[in-house]
Amino acid sequence: MTDRLPRSRTLVTNFASKRHRLNILPNSVSESKISTPLQYLKGVGPARAEVLAQMGILQPLDLVTYYPRDWEDRRVRFSVREAPMGEKTALRGTIRSIDFSITRSQLGIATAAMEDRTGRINAVWFKKLNPRYDVFSSLRHHLQIGKSLYVYGSIEWGPGSRSDLPAGRQVRVEDFSVCTDTEATLAGDEQFHFERIVPLYTVPEGLSERFLRSLIGRVLTQGTLQVHNLIPEWLRRKNSWQDRAWALSHIHFPKTLLEKEQAREILAFEEFLALETALARLRLEVKQHPKTHRYTLRRNLLTPFREHLGFEFTAPQKRVIREIFDDLMKPEPMNRLLQGDVGSGKTVVALSAMLLAVENGGQAALMAPTEILAEQHALTFARFLRDLPVRYALISGRQTPGQKKKILDEIAAGHIDLVIGTHALIQKRVRFSRLTLAVIDEQHRFGVEHRTLLREKGGVPDILVMTATPIPRTLALTLYGDLDVSILEGLPPGRSSLATYHVSEEEAYRRIRQAVSTGRQAYVVYPLVSESDKLELKAAVQEATLLKQTVFKDLRVGVLHGQLAAREKETIMDQFRRGTIDVLMATSIIEVGIDVPNATVMTIQHAERFGLSTLHQLRGRVGRGPSPSICLLIADVRSEDAHRRIQIMIETTDGFVLSEKDLELRGPGEVLGPMQHGMPAFKMGHLIRDARLIQQAHQAAEDLLESDPELKNPDHASLRQVILSQYGPKWSFGATG
Numbered sequence: 001m002t003d004r005l006p007r008s009r010t011l012v013t014n015f016a017s018k019r020h021r022l023n024i025l026p027n028s029v030s031e032s033k034i035s036t037p038l039q040y041l042k043g044v045g046p047a048r049a050e051v052l053a054q055m056g057i058l059q060p061l062d063l064v065t066y067y068p069r070d071w072e073d074r075r076v077r078f079s080v081r082e083a084p085m086g087e088k089t090a091l092r093g094t095i096r097s098i099d100f101s102i103t104r105s106q107l108g109i110a111t112a113a114m115e116d117r118t119g120r121i122n123a124v125w126f127k128k129l130n131p132r133y134d135v136f137s138s139l140r141h142h143l144q145i146g147k148s149l150y151v152y153g154s155i156e157w158g159p160g161s162r163s164d165l166p167a168g169r170q171v172r173v174e175d176f177s178v179c180t181d182t183e184a185t186l187a188g189d190e191q192f193h194f195e196r197i198v199p200l201y202t203v204p205e206g207l208s209e210r211f212l213r214s215l216i217g218r219v220l221t222q223g224t225l226q227v228h229n230l231i232p233e234w235l236r237r238k239n240s241w242q243d244r245a246w247a248l249s250h251i252h253f254p255k256t257l258l259e260k261e262q263a264r265e266i267l268a269f270e271e272f273l274a275l276e277t278a279l280a281r282l283r284l285e286v287k288q289h290p291k292t293h294r295y296t297l298r299r300n301l302l303t304p305f306r307e308h309l310g311f312e313f314t315a316p317q318k319r320v321i322r323e324i325f326d327d328l329m330k331p332e333p334m335n336r337l338l339q340g341d342v343g344s345g346k347t348v349v350a351l352s353a354m355l356l357a358v359e360n361g362g363q364a365a366l367m368a369p370t371e372i373l374a375e376q377h378a379l380t381f382a383r384f385l386r387d388l389p390v391r392y393a394l395i396s397g398r399q400t401p402g403q404k405k406k407i408l409d410e411i412a413a414g415h416i417d418l419v420i421g422t423h424a425l426i427q428k429r430v431r432f433s434r435l436t437l438a439v440i441d442e443q444h445r446f447g448v449e450h451r452t453l454l455r456e457k458g459g460v461p462d463i464l465v466m467t468a469t470p471i472p473r474t475l476a477l478t479l480y481g482d483l484d485v486s487i488l489e490g491l492p493p494g495r496s497s498l499a500t501y502h503v504s505e506e507e508a509y510r511r512i513r514q515a516v517s518t519g520r521q522a523y524v525v526y527p528l529v530s531e532s533d534k535l536e537l538k539a540a541v542q543e544a545t546l547l548k549q550t551v552f553k554d555l556r557v558g559v560l561h562g563q564l565a566a567r568e569k570e571t572i573m574d575q576f577r578r579g580t581i582d583v584l585m586a587t588s589i590i591e592v593g594i595d596v597p598n599a600t601v602m603t604i605q606h607a608e609r610f611g612l613s614t615l616h617q618l619r620g621r622v623g624r625g626p627s628p629s630i631c632l633l634i635a636d637v638r639s640e641d642a643h644r645r646i647q648i649m650i651e652t653t654d655g656f657v658l659s660e661k662d663l664e665l666r667g668p669g670e671v672l673g674p675m676q677h678g679m680p681a682f683k684m685g686h687l688i689r690d691a692r693l694i695q696q697a698h699q700a701a702e703d704l705l706e707s708d709p710e711l712k713n714p715d716h717a718s719l720r721q722v723i724l725s726q727y728g729p730k731w732s733f734g735a736t737g
C-alpha cells in the first residue's frame with residue numbers, strides 16, 4: 001500500500017505562500033515565523049487578550065480554528081433603486097446628507113441619505129440614549145458628506161425625518177464601512193467586512209464580532225501562521241482536496257458559498273479522520289493481543305438448546321448468530337455490538353453465544369441494568385436451559401449474605417457456568433475461574449467504564465454488548481468505533497399489531513378496563529426523569545395510589561418503583577407475570593427488557609416529558625403476544641416539541657426510524673447520553689449530516705493503518721500528534737473503554 005504515499009511530503013504549509021494568501025493586503029506580509037502572543041497583535045491589548053483566553057484562544061492558530069457560526073453575503077448585488085424590500089442586503093452609495101434626531105421616547109436616530117447612479121435611500125441607525133455620553137460620537141466622526149458608505153441591513157419602509165429625507169425605503173443598518181476616498185475603496189481592516197461573504201462568530205461580552213473578524217482576517221493574511229496538514233497528502237490528492245491552510249482561510253473568508261462548503265468538508269473530515277484513526281488503532285491493538293481461550297463448535301449444548309426452544313430462529317437471528325460465532329472462533333477477542341429493536345429477540349442470540357463458551361469449558365456472564373431485568377433473564381434461562389447440563393446463577397440483591405457468598409465461591413471455583421447480575425457483577429468480590437465471554441444487555445444504560453471493568457474479570461474475554469436504542473450504522477461505527485456491529489432486523493413472527501394513540505385520561509382508563517375484562521393486563525407508567533429523585537417519585541406514587549383507590553378500585557393493582565426492597569419488587573413482578581395482577585402501575589424501572597406477553601396495554605402518563613427513546617422502550621413492553629396491543633399516551637402537547645414527539649410515536653413503531661428522528665430533533669449528545677462518554681465534540685463535523693464523510697474517514701483510517709500501523713511516516717506525523725493529544729490515554733493504554 002506504500003505506493004499510495006507520495007515521495008515528497010510537505011508537512012508545513014506556510015500561509016505566506018502566494019497561493020494561500022488572501023489577496024487583500026498585499027504589503028503587509030511579515031517574514032517572521034514566530035507565533036506572536038495575541039496580546040501584542042494590533043488592537044488586542046491585555047483586556048481583550050484575557051477575553052480571548054477565556055474563549056480558549058491563546059495563540060494565532062486558535063484564532064483561525066475558531067470557526068464561524070454562520071456567513072453573511074455582503075457582496076453589493078443591488079443598486080439603491082433595486083434593493084429588495086424586506087430582505088437583508090449590502091448597499092453602496094455616496095453620503096449626501098446626515099441628520100441626528102431624538103424621538104420623544106428618548107431614542108436617538110441617525111440618518112444618512114446615500115445615493116448611487118440609480119437613486120437615494122436612507123441609512124438609519126437607532127441608538128438608545130445614554131446620559132453619560134454621546135451615543136453618536138463615533139457616527140459623527142465617521143459619517144461625512146461626500147464620502148462613500150457601505151451598509152448592511154434589512155430594507156424596510158421608513159417615515160423619513162426632514163424635508164430633505166422624505167419617507168420611503170430605508171436600510172436599518174447592522175454594520176457599515178466608510179471609505180476614506182470617494183472611490184469606495186475598502187482600506188485596511190474595512191476589507192474584511194464588505195464586498196465579500198463575511199463570517200459571523202459567537203462572541204462573549206467584551207468582544208465585538210467586528211473586532212474578532214478583523215483580527216482573524218489579519219492573522220490569516222499576515223503570513224506568519226504555521227499550519228500543519230492533518231490529512232496526509234495521498235488522501236488529499238485522492239479526494240482533490242486543498243490543503244489545511246487553504247481550508248482555514250476559506251472557512252472564514254470564502255469567495256463563494258461553494259468554496260465555503262469545500263473548506264468545511266476538509267475541516268470536518270480532519271475531525272473524523274482523527275477519531276476514526278484512533279478507533280481503528282484500538283481495534284488493531286485488540287487484534288494484536290490474542291485471547292488465551294479457543295472455541296470450537298461442539299454442539300453438545302447448542303443442538304439440544306435449539307431443539308427445546310419452542311420456536312425457530314428467524315433468518316436475521318441466524319445471520320447474527322453466525323457473525324458472532326465467526327468472531328468467537330477467531331484468535332483475537334471479540335468486541336461486538338448487537339443492535340436490535342425492542343423485542344427483536346436478542347436474548348436467545350446472546351444465550352447461544354454463552355452456550356458456545358460453556359461448551360468449550362468457559363464461563364459466561366450477562367450483565368443487565370436493573371434487578372428486575374436480571375431476574376427476568378434468570379427466568380428465561382430457567383425456561384430455555386431446563387434440560388441442559390448447564391449450571392447458572394443469579395447474583396441478586398434479594399439474596400442473604402450467606403446465599404450470596406455461596407454463589408460467589410462457586411463462581412470462583414468454576415462450578416457455575418453462566419452468571420447473571422446487575423452492576424453487582426463488576427464488584428471486586430466477584431471472581432471467575434475462567435470467564436471467556438461477557439455480555440452486556442441494554443448497554444445504553446451503562447457507562448463505558450462498565451465494559452472495561454467487566455472485561456477485567458477475565459483473561460481476555462470476548463465481549464458482546466446489546467442495545468435496543470438502535471442508531472444508523474455510520475453513527476454506530478463512530479460512536480462504537482472500537483466495536484464491530486451486528487444488526488438484528490425485524491421482529492420474530494407471531495407478534496400482534498401495536499397501535500399508538502394520544503388519548504385523554506378517561507379514555508385511557510376506559511380502554512384499560514376493556515382489556516382487563518377480556519383477560520389481558522395493562523401497564524400504567526409514570527416515567528421518572530431520575531429514579532432517585534425523591535420528590536418526583538413521591539408524586540408518582542401518590543398519583544398511582546390515588547388511581548388504585550378510585551378508578552381501579554375493583555381491579556387487582558400493583559405499584560412498583562425503584563425504592564422498594566428487592567424482594568418486594570420481585571413479588572409484584574411475579575404476580576404480574578402469573579396474571580394475578582391486572583394493572584401494574586410503575587415508574588421507569590420497567591423501561592427495559594420486561595417481557596410479559598399477556599400485557600397488551602401500555603399507558604404512559606406525562607408522555608410529553610420524555611424523549612422518543614424512552615417512550616419507545618416503554619411501548620416495547622407490549623405487542624409481545626398474539627393479542628393486538630395498544631400504547632396510550634397521556635400528554636400535554638401544547639409545546640411544539642412535545643407535539644412533534646407524540647406525533648412521531650403515533651406514526652412509527654420502527655426503532656431505527658425513531659432514533660433517526662430523535663437524533664434530528666435533539667442531536668446526538670442528548671439522545672445518546674452516557675454512550676457519548678469520551679466522544680469528542682466536533683466543531684465542523686456533523687454526526688448525522690456528514691454520514692458520507694464519516695464512512696470515508698472510517699475507510700481511510702483502515703487504509704492508513706494498514707500501510708503505517710505506528711503512524712511513523714512523516715506524512716502522518718501531524719495526525720499522530722493530534723490523536724495523542726486528543727485521545728491520549730486510550731491510545732497509549734490500548735484499552736477499549
Ligand code: ADP
Binds near residue numbers: 311
Ligand atoms: P429483546 O431483543 O428486546 O431483548 P427478547 O430477547 O426479550 O427481545 O425477545 C422478545 C420475545 O421474543 C421473547 O419472549 C423471546 O422468547 C421471543 N422470541 C425470540 N426469538 C424468537 C423467535 N425466533 N420466534 C418467536 N419468538 C421469539
Ligand code: MG
Binds near residue numbers: 593
Ligand atoms: Mg432484551
